[in-house]
Amino acid sequence: MYKLSSYIELNSEKNKNQELEYFAIISTRRTNVFLINETIFHFLKYFELPNSLSDIHELYKKAYNIESVEEEKLLANQLNSFFKDLTERKWIIPEDKTEKLVELDTLFQKKDTFLNYKVLSILGNNKITDVYLVRDLKTNKKSVIKLLNKAKFKDEKSFNKYLFHFKEEYNFLIKFNSIYINKTLGFKSYKKQPYIKLKQVQGISVSKYVKNNKLSTPQKMALVLKMLKGFALIHTKNVYHGDIHFSNILVKKNGVPVIIDFGYSNKVELITETEKGKVRNGGVYAFIPPERALRSLDRRFSKVTQFQAEVYQIGLIIYYIFTKNLPFKADTWKTMVDEKQNLNLSENDVFLKRRMPNIVKQFITKSLELNPENRFESAIKMHSNWKDICKNYN
Structure with missing residues (x-):
């Protein structure tokens, strides 16, 4: 299996003649831009997720309806030529190869x-x-x-x-x-x-906080309540955070969580508009909800279009707070997509046997429902429901 080098970004845009041009942007200590043809661009796109040349061959074979032995041989020769050239350039590398991290220069250094x-x-x-x-x-x-x-x-x-x-x-x-x-x-x-x-936030990621501290059930519930209050406020303002994961929730020594990094946030109303380039889309793979996860070679996930997508991500964090694990074990994206799309906590014996209040299990299960419509409508509803849970637990 091979993958696209992490130093390479693929991009396309129209030139002054409104003709589409394709680029490979190599970002190491200096950024270099290469104009490439459309065929190579799409060939490289297939390796944005780990893939094999034989699988790529089958995709092209189906796409071009190739049936004759001669045509298939010609296709194989062309693909092998592309592949050899691009691996020699190290644009495509083995899946298990670890690339040395290249530090880009910051504008300032320490003590400046x-x-x-x-x-x-x-x-x-x-x-x-x-x-x-x-x-x-x-x-x-x-x-x-x-x-x-x-x-x-x-x-x-x-x-x-x-x-x-x-x-x-x-x-x-x-x-x-x-x-x-x-x-x-x-x-x-x-x-x-x-x-x-x-403002400086002196804290650690919510995952490290949970790992480093032996939290009682009441402490876990209090942490979740505060976190949900923050996300409820974000949804009240008709904003999608856009990038909910462990590192974007810092927890201070006093147990107060702080939500950070709105670099991928969007206005709810903007999602319905057709202005390209104004909607940002990103996220950590493990936290992409099943309806956004695409088992595609060209695109890994779609943009946030409803609050229930973020309900799922918040639900994963609550799952972790109570179990110190995520419900996925996959190493590759495609396998993880399959795990996400088959997850059913209401029938998961490992989860059901976990020691936590049943009402918490029910809350997490609802948050991680496969069908978004079966989840809480938003973080606002999650917060309201969790307040009731805390009252009943006490």
Whole structure:
């Protein structure tokens, strides 16, 4: 089995003559852009998930209705030629190969100063952003700076596209005023480098918090109640968080969860519009709900279009809080999709034998229903129902 190198991003866009062009963007320490033809582009797309050349051969054979031995031989020669060239370039690599992580350059290093800030540490060096822990030299207060690094983009057009989303991320943050959602302290620029200033959250991911602490049932229920209050507020404001998973929920030492990272958030009403490029789509594979998970070679998952998709993701986190596991064991995406689409907790003996209140089991089971319509309508309903559970448990 082979896969596309993690350094490669495939993209297509229309040129000034409105003709579609195809690109392979290689991001190592420097970004290089290669114009490729449509055939190679689609061939590479098949390896965005681990695949074998023989399976790809069968896909092309069916797509082009190839039946004769001669045509099949010609197809095999062409595919083998593509495959050999692309593996030699290391654009396609063995599935089990671990690629050495290439650190992109951040705009600032530790101990650098800019404006009134001194960089205390680099919290994140991501594909398009830098995240710094800084100290204000005037007030001596610490905060977090999330900066859209212009040097990480191949051109001005790409930067401007993400700048729109970056501003939207800030607009989402100012909608909320809750101890359970990360607070923004402003949106500014430094030498045309836009950044969002955030309140520092001193906490660890919810999964690490659960692993590192022996929580009693009442403590678990209290943690879930606070987390649901935050997500209920997000849904009340008609916003899809868009990227719910362990690392986007930090838990402080006092047990207060804080929801962070609205980089993939969308307005509910925007989903119904046809403006391409304004709807963001992302997520951690294990947390993609079954109706969004696609067993396709071209696309791994669809965008969030209903609150019930996020109910499922929140349900997985609650499942983990009470079991310290997720209900999936698959190593590959396709196998995980199959597991998701066959999961039925109401008939799962392993889950049913877990030690937890039956009313909690029922809540988790409803949250993880295969059919979205059978789940809670939103985090608002989850929060309301969980409050009742807490009252009855006490």
